[in-house]
Amino acid sequence: MSELNQEETNPQTARESPHRQTERTQLPPRDPNDHTIYIGKKLAMSYVLAVVTRFNNGDNEVKVKARGRNISVAVDVTQIAKNRFIPTLKIKNVEITTEELTSDDGRMSRVSSMEITMNK
Amino acid sequence: MSELNQEETNPQTARESPHRQTERTQLPPRDPNDHTIYIGKKLAMSYVLAVVTRFNNGDNEVKVKARGRNISVAVDVTQIAKNRFIPTLKIKNVEITTEELTSDDGRMSRVSSMEITMNK
Numbered sequence: 001m002s003e004l005n006q007e008e009t010n011p012q013t014a015r016e017s018p019h020r021q022t023e024r025t026q027l028p029p030r031d032p033n034d035h036t037i038y039i040g041k042k043l044a045m046s047y048v049l050a051v052v053t054r055f056n057n058g059d060n061e062v063k064v065k066a067r068g069r070n071i072s073v074a075v076d077v078t079q080i081a082k083n084r085f086i087p088t089l090k091i092k093n094v095e096i097t098t099e100e101l102t103s104d105d106g107r108m109s110r111v112s113s114m115e116i117t118m119n120k
Numbered sequence: 121m122s123e124l125n126q127e128e129t130n131p132q133t134a135r136e137s138p139h140r141q142t143e144r145t146q147l148p149p150r151d152p153n154d155h156t157i158y159i160g161k162k163l164a165m166s167y168v169l170a171v172v173t174r175f176n177n178g179d180n181e182v183k184v185k186a187r188g189r190n191i192s193v194a195v196d197v198t199q200i201a202k203n204r205f206i207p208t209l210k211i212k213n214v215e216i217t218t219e220e221l222t223s224d225d226g227r228m229s230r231v232s233s234m235e236i237t238m239n240k
Contacts, residue, residue, distance in 0.1 A: 071192040075232045079218045083230070094214035096236070098199045110203070112195045116216070 035059060036115070039066035039074045047077045052085045055120060061092070065115045067099060078116050086120055093117040155179060156235070159186035159194045167197045172205045175240060181212070185235045187219060198236055206240055213237040 037050050047064065054062045066074035082089040095115040102108050157170050167184065174182045186194035202209040215235040222228050 069189075069192050071195050072189050072232065075191050075216055075234055078216060079230075079232045083218055091216050094216065096195055096198060096211050096214065098203055110199075112192065112199045114195055 036063040036065050039064055039070045039077065041070075044073050044076045044080060047073070048080045048085070051077060051081045051118070055086055055089075061117060061119045063115055063117050065113070067113045068111045071112060071114045074114060074116055078118060081118070088120045089118055090120060091116060092119045154183075156183040156185050159184055159190045159197065161190075164193050164196045164200060167193070168200045168205070171197060171201045171238070175206055175209075181237060181239045183235055183237050185233070187233045188231045191232060191234045194234060194236055198238055201238070208240045209238055210240060211236060212239045
């Protein structure tokens with residue numbers, strides 16, 4: 001389980017590869033207390049498991065974050081976690097933003113981003 | 121323009137066909153003052169145009185609603201509307217729910233649903 005969590009919380013491995021290099025140089029160092037789960041290309045159930053595990057380990061608040069097409073998967077993850085595993089789960093906040101990414105050849109592209117904060 | 125708006129706000133034509141019959145019988149009659157824009161299979165720009173038109177016509181609040189994979193398109197629509205057309209646009213509220221649909225053969229399926237309320 002710890003291996004899975006490790007992967008989900010580490011942006012260098014959890015994000016899609018095309019932006020990896022860019023993000024490594026652009027983003028500020030991640031807060032070690034930031035337990036955000038990044039939604040990537042795995043099945044939704046993998047992320048549901050990560051969310052449920054966090055709550056079971058005593059976290060009062062869990063965040064999932066996704067970009068682009070993965071946003072709908074993030075929503076599925078929160079709904080599956082709530083409907084099947086944690087009936088008391090509440091959606092505390094939903095944040096919608098646009099992230100600007102610079103690709104290796106210097107072109108800038110925008111992608112929608114969503115962060116969902118859950119508590120129970 | 122009125123023809124486009126008509127289509128967006130009419131659930132019988134705006135939704136995907138597989139669920140059409142089910143929804144017609146299950147959902148309560150729609151409030152005629154409900155100006156929700158339903159995100160379907162068109163390009164995001166069609167819905168952006170609908171949102172911008174609503175605000176330009178004097179609406180203070182515009183909602184977009186989407187289900188399943190279309191949720192990420194709904195988020196794109198709000199971000200494009202804000203970044204390119206209405207800088208003062210604010211995301212007032214984001215509602216995440218699960219809708220239960222009964223197909224013609226009686227099976228029940230769940231789909232994530234999202235409603236985003238914008239104002240300016």
